[in-house]
Amino acid sequence: MAEPWSPPPSFAQLDHDRTARRGYPEAVYCAGKTSDQVRAIAAELRERADAATLFTRADPEHARAVLTELPNALHAADAGLLAWPPEPPPTSGGLVAVLAAGTSDLPVAREAELTARYLGRPCELAVDVGVAGLHRVLNRLDLLRSAHAIVVAAGMDGALASVVAGLVSAPVVAVPTSVGYGAAFGGLAPLLSMLNACAPGVAVVNIDNGYGAGHMAAQIAANR
Amino acid sequence: MAEPWSPPPSFAQLDHDRTARRGYPEAVYCAGKTSDQVRAIAAELRERADAATLFTRADPEHARAVLTELPNALHAADAGLLAWPPEPPPTSGGLVAVLAAGTSDLPVAREAELTARYLGRPCELAVDVGVAGLHRVLNRLDLLRSAHAIVVAAGMDGALASVVAGLVSAPVVAVPTSVGYGAAFGGLAPLLSMLNACAPGVAVVNIDNGYGAGHMAAQIAANR
Amino acid sequence: MAEPWSPPPSFAQLDHDRTARRGYPEAVYCAGKTSDQVRAIAAELRERADAATLFTRADPEHARAVLTELPNALHAADAGLLAWPPEPPPTSGGLVAVLAAGTSDLPVAREAELTARYLGRPCELAVDVGVAGLHRVLNRLDLLRSAHAIVVAAGMDGALASVVAGLVSAPVVAVPTSVGYGAAFGGLAPLLSMLNACAPGVAVVNIDNGYGAGHMAAQIAANR
Amino acid sequence: MAEPWSPPPSFAQLDHDRTARRGYPEAVYCAGKTSDQVRAIAAELRERADAATLFTRADPEHARAVLTELPNALHAADAGLLAWPPEPPPTSGGLVAVLAAGTSDLPVAREAELTARYLGRPCELAVDVGVAGLHRVLNRLDLLRSAHAIVVAAGMDGALASVVAGLVSAPVVAVPTSVGYGAAFGGLAPLLSMLNACAPGVAVVNIDNGYGAGHMAAQIAANR
Amino acid sequence: MAEPWSPPPSFAQLDHDRTARRGYPEAVYCAGKTSDQVRAIAAELRERADAATLFTRADPEHARAVLTELPNALHAADAGLLAWPPEPPPTSGGLVAVLAAGTSDLPVAREAELTARYLGRPCELAVDVGVAGLHRVLNRLDLLRSAHAIVVAAGMDGALASVVAGLVSAPVVAVPTSVGYGAAFGGLAPLLSMLNACAPGVAVVNIDNGYGAGHMAAQIAANR
């Protein structure tokens, strides 16, 4: 029944090519893993010279597990993120601007910022620039217009994505957050709002997915 | 089994009180009715001296049915609305400003405008003021700030409601429209966005419900 | 890439204008913030003479953080709200009536009542007036008809909004609550019910958003 | 593989028992069937002496197909229903009251009324008794209180079910209709509202399912 | 603005009429109430001679609060229900059969059973009669066919409601439960399934609403 078939060399090579080309760190998504599983992965990293890795969605217990094996790893508790090695690579490519509509969106924005930074981009974070006070976002026009890629983290109405995209020529990576009252439905409201942004130049990642937003922005702003 | 019970006079009186007090026209929602049913209602109106009435959601066939009985009725085909008698009442109360984010939102905005006008308010309509070009809405700040109530009709991201509410002190009645691509889900996206407006002072009516928005705004701007 | 652009003075002025005009307190939404962040905001307020502020969605820990810095702040634990300064402004404008369909809707109704009061309106609260016993709401007709704006807080079927709107000429601000059995889906049932109110004169705010409802009602009942 | 097994006689008997016991007509749901399929069923009926049958959800083409074979069948075009034989059985059991909140709910209410009548119950229909004008439903209290089962057909907010259940001791069978603006979502709003009725004594059938409501009400009001 | 209006005597009388006629106990929905609120209600009951009352959705803390004031109240912990006075009324009317598809549906079924019993009906409960083993439900045909009203509590596919309704002539009150794996979505799957029951004679109450199901069944089986 089973026919003989060996994976062609090109496949193994495929992945190697990709890692080498990108120079991007691997990511370990901790949320669905036990502390023991996370610790085992961290222990493996200690043995390898060149393995840049981000641990995302790490709760305090996950963090302890990583730090047991990699005591010098960077730990950004507010973003639920650990990075190994702790020093980010030298910056290259264009500026990534990260905007948090409100203070409650900060953890997601920080995850995006750190991810982009550990992929090698220069980053700048601006907080509390929601559209309820337009002057706040308009005050940051110089930042917005100097960026090659912009991450907008916003919950509730998610309106900041449309407003920002209307002001700049750089692509906007919108990340809806689960911040808000009942009918925000855990981020569904800003997700739909951002998908329906009335200004072109907006694309959307998953709810609360700061890692994905930062990664996408870093790819956009890479030198090619 | 059934106990004897006569409706107390106060009930019949109840409704009479209300109509007299409001001086607001009745509304006939045509969408679920046959042309014959609509025509019969129009015929009854002809007999009554004082019955101000709006026919909403009237398709061309509904309109013909009304105009057969009430040839002088006002017919605003773009808003799917007919009014009897054709002359609106004299204006009283504060200004109602009606904003349509884009041209596609115009039918709903017009329904709101005409409703508010037939309830007696002075009205002004501004079109194509979506947030993708902030200068467009900011150019209408004088209008917005002179209004006692503001209707915002917007589809897609519905972001205009938040932006406007952040600029004025008058209450904003937001009406989501079913305009937009797939994930607008027939108006669900702007509905949720408006319910989650990050600026206070926004309340929401049903999708495409220009009549409800205009009615609410007229009540808000009434002299009391 | 980034063009030179300075935020025009009119923007900074914009916000100042708005605050001055409204005389409305700022609101700090505590739900997504750490106690430390909330405390820092409270500490800033202590330094400012004129900053009226409401802390909404404050859990006991948030409350402790505020009271550490502002020991005299009003704390309404049932509504999850703190107010600074503790004295509400003198009343002006029309009466805001707040209705809670059942006892379980009381926290949301109280948040609405206090918000409207701290925005300067006279308020009156009526509880346990659900439509399962019509006489209860009909017994409050005098209250309802003396109000310039009415807040209706109801979960389950949300039917109270329609019934009240059919009895009065004042605008009704409906706030669905997350009270109820399974298919209430966390407030979705009364939200949809209120958006589809068969009587005109109803507009809706977010689920459990007593603050938003009270704010909207206070704006409607303001003297203009 | 297949073990020998003969359906025991008790099964065939099962169905016969049931039909005999109920004396209720069969129902043919036309919506998913071709005209030819419907016509073939009608032709079969012509051959059988005792087969009382309702054709539900019959569009004009379905109706023509039935009437070709059974020219004397009753055809209630407004309810999309045909009945064979055309005469309903003599009435027995208690009164079924059927309420339509508005004119647009009439087709569903009529389907319920006719179904209950063809199952043998005395019926009475009341239209335009929505809660936006409470006096209208209160004017029919005598009808409501003389009924053994009450069908409430309502779209939009579906609030009539709660109000009626609060006024009577008979069970209420609520049938949501797909009447309404956008966020009625094809009847979802009244469906959820009725499932969350704040008065006990309400149970719900499918959206627009007048047949199901009338059937259930007839069963409730049967003499047992 | 507010016209003088006194609640007509008929309203107060309305409620009294209703309570007297029904002889049904009041219900206190504990889920949204604090223990103090529940205890206060219990204390009031102690003062009244004739107030039959059910406390539903009572968690252990709610139960303690009730029992502090009414130590002799019946407490059915498995159903989250307390009854005062503890003795149910003498039975009258027809039999109410309550079916639980599986053991996990038992709490809801028990709530239904006790409610119907405290409204005065004779009741019988059958457990573990899910359709995965048809012989289990067919073994209870004698019970099903002797009942005047049948409550079916089922989660997952909710298929039991259709199967039972196809076997009997009594009305079936279906109560979906929140039992099941992921795509049961908290009871949505059986709710929709039951609303779409392919056999007529099924009406549905809210998810996990054993109280509502038992109440409806008791009304159906009442002597009239």
Place this chain on the structure above:
Amino acid sequence: MAEPWSPPPSFAQLDHDRTARRGYPEAVYCAGKTSDQVRAIAAELRERADAATLFTRADPEHARAVLTELPNALHAADAGLLAWPPEPPPTSGGLVAVLAAGTSDLPVAREAELTARYLGRPCELAVDVGVAGLHRVLNRLDLLRSAHAIVVAAGMDGALASVVAGLVSAPVVAVPTSVGYGAAFGGLAPLLSMLNACAPGVAVVNIDNGYGAGHMAAQIAANR
């Protein structure tokens, strides 16, 4: 930027292997294609000796396009399916039983039956075996127990899948249909019901996807 990379021979070979191994026909999903596109595909087939192909979801215009190029193709209009070459392969493997709960489910069931037959399985179709009359499905136990795979096509409550799975040891492939009243929500109700089948041995394909169901069943019943 782009590195040189040639698709390794193993890939092209991959697909060839697969087609050869399966001996299953290709399928052309017509629904999203123009008649011209479908005709062009049919024309290509004419040139190839060995290309067994099914055209699924073919409306009358699609069918005409195919038959223009392949006049001898089998056309099953009721199932929206065309097959080329017209003769199915000789049967092999176990029996596939296909059940349609009602007449309205027949098009989907027929699509499943024909697909399984054109993949080489012996098939038998049973119609009108819904659970509202249990004797109907129990009368087909011999068929069910002789099958190696069973397809159950049902709309509304989808309960037939659970009932059948409880009676047999063969795997059940359940295909929900979009048949039913409003709250069937285009097949969502039976989809969820089937995913939550209380009997093990049920797996589900997409709504109305008779092709997918027949294909899966044919794979299950294949000789291996």
Place this chain on the structure above:
Amino acid sequence: MAEPWSPPPSFAQLDHDRTARRGYPEAVYCAGKTSDQVRAIAAELRERADAATLFTRADPEHARAVLTELPNALHAADAGLLAWPPEPPPTSGGLVAVLAAGTSDLPVAREAELTARYLGRPCELAVDVGVAGLHRVLNRLDLLRSAHAIVVAAGMDGALASVVAGLVSAPVVAVPTSVGYGAAFGGLAPLLSMLNACAPGVAVVNIDNGYGAGHMAAQIAANR
């Protein structure tokens, strides 16, 4: 009213037939049961010689309850599963391959693997074969092609099911997991993705339902 009817012997026999034929263990779904209920079931098993049983969705407390009565039962804590008797039956039938897209999908995959093994199939589990690195799944082609049935457990995009089905001729049983960020909506995303698999040969079980997937796969791979 109730007609005399005795359950025919064939029914009792029905179930016995089925158990005997299948030789499959019973399953006790622990999630909705108390520890006491689970313990009582375990105690009953101790008395019976031949009762193979799986306890699924057993949390640590459930497990303790089972092990108190059946100390030798197998307990796979990672899969929330206990088996009695502890030794699986001798293997028969074809190979069941179980794939977990990522480490977080492992508990569900393990539940599937153990279920299939306790139904008598030989099993092999492959982890971390998600499509983000195609070489990982392509490296397992020999496993995939030697299997008679394949279980694919995947969260997030659920894309692995389509990719695998495109590579093999065996049927794929897809089980979506609740792993992932916000818009995975508790497994809804992979559920819909798998139902829409672009390759034929995929059928889907409930979210996180490893037991159902393993059972279905074991039935497919059984010798018949």
Place this chain on the structure above:
Amino acid sequence: MAEPWSPPPSFAQLDHDRTARRGYPEAVYCAGKTSDQVRAIAAELRERADAATLFTRADPEHARAVLTELPNALHAADAGLLAWPPEPPPTSGGLVAVLAAGTSDLPVAREAELTARYLGRPCELAVDVGVAGLHRVLNRLDLLRSAHAIVVAAGMDGALASVVAGLVSAPVVAVPTSVGYGAAFGGLAPLLSMLNACAPGVAVVNIDNGYGAGHMAAQIAANR
């Protein structure tokens, strides 16, 4: 009430700056507009020398309206798009690769391709590269790896986005299409799948929004 306020010059300037900087064409979304409105816009364009404009979602009637005024405009009927002036600008920036999973996704993919081309990017389109046959997409690795931005248009399971993102370092703009059977729910299935892509480097635009995808990709691949 309304304070004097003039829009500051900087706003008007804002928009001018933006248009000048981007050199991107304006877009007219035809779907919600009448033919007369579209024609009026086209007529205005005729008067302006430099106004590059795309008309998107143009049905045949919209197209006729545009061509009446601008007979030389490019009309791509398959993409529902017209462009004025007809010649795209000279290419600049990196390559945009556009992938259509199947033929049915072609209209959306073409809209993306043409949009990117009219924004000035070189483009290449590859069709029929769905993951059901991995060799098809792997055969296009050279194209994928030479692109600066990749648009993936796919319906059904949307799995192509994850697979492509795992093979390249360029950002992937995913556009779900409304192609597919019932539980695709008009594009919801691929939308959720793409938002949950298991490979980083994917961001998503609205369902069927080829224009938005092409615009975003063109911005990403621009020279900066």
